[in-house]
Every structure is written in C-alpha cells, then in structure tokens.
Amino acid sequence: MSRVGKKPIVLPEGVKVNILSDKIEFEGQKGKLASPLCQGITARTEGKNLVLARVDDSKEQKALHGLCRALAANAALGVSQGFQKQLEIVGVGYKARLEKDKLELSLGYSKPVVYEVPKDIEIVVEKPTLLTIRGSDKQRVGQVADEIKRFRKPDPYKLKGIRYVGEKLIKKERKAGVTGA
DSSP: OOTTTTSOEEOOTTOEEEEOSSEEEEEETTEEEEEEOOTTEEEEEETTEEEEEESOOOHHHHHHHHHHHHHHHHHHHHHHTOEEEEEEEESTTOEEEEETTEEEEEOSSSSOEEEEOOTTOEEEEEETTEEEEEESOHHHHHHHHHHHHTTSOOOTTTOOEEEETTOOOOOOOOOTTOOOO
C-alpha cells in the first residue's frame, strides 16, 4: 500500500464527515471544505478515523491513493484549526496597511500596490512589516501568500522585499570589477 495512503486520518473533535461517490465533505467550526475522491479510491469511517482504500495496486492507483488521503487530511485539519502563513516585509519605507478588504503595500514603487483580499482568506497586519494570512484551505492560504510575495521578491544583493518568516536567503556578493562608493 501507499505509505501515506494507508495511514488513517484521525478526525478532530467537532468535524462532521459526509462521504459521497466523488468527494468527501468536511464541516467544522472554521467552515466547510470538500476533498475529491479519485476513481478507484473508496473511503469509510471507523469510529473517529477516516480510512481510504484503493481497488488495485497499479502505480497510478498508488499515487492517487496517497494524494486523496493527503488532501482529505488537510481538509479535516483546515475546518477544525485552519492554516496560516506569515510574511515579513524588509526594506526602508516598505510597509503594509489593511483597509476593509484591500491590502495596500508600499514597496518602493511610484504608487502603492493594492491587493484585493479574497472572501475566504483573513489577512492580519500585526506590524507594518509583518503579515499573517489565515484560512481553512491550505492550498488557498499558500496561493495568496505567494501572490503577495511576488509583488516584491527578495533582492539577492540587499535582501530587500517580501519573504516568509524564517526563510533563509543567500546574499550575493557584488560584482568583482565594481569600485567606488
């Protein structure tokens, strides 16, 4: 069996599961999410656990088995606890401000960058240089964090820009032929 797929998913307290023929629906205190069930993969509940099984041992079915189990585990965790990513803004004068559902980023451009916050995502500006992105869907939280990060990627020479908290960057040396101030 798939190493990931054969592990049962322990359902957190307060999470309701509805198994359909093509998807698994999860409902919890953070909202509702659906996880796809690929063809040849079946799901059943055993007490507080959700177990996924596959029809045969073909290479494709093994891969889909692990994928469906990982997506279902993320959905179960998302509706109970949620996910978050933190971004830090590094640079002189670089800052963020949140007004209703618009995130305004001052990143050294001639005009501030305005980002529309999606309805299913919550963005908190803890400091002008620290953003926290929260939501129940792990993929969506990561996608929004990456979209914001792309507005000003970290410069390899001065390391200015938007990065994940704790991200290790390697600073490049200046060119060897450059002299002066």
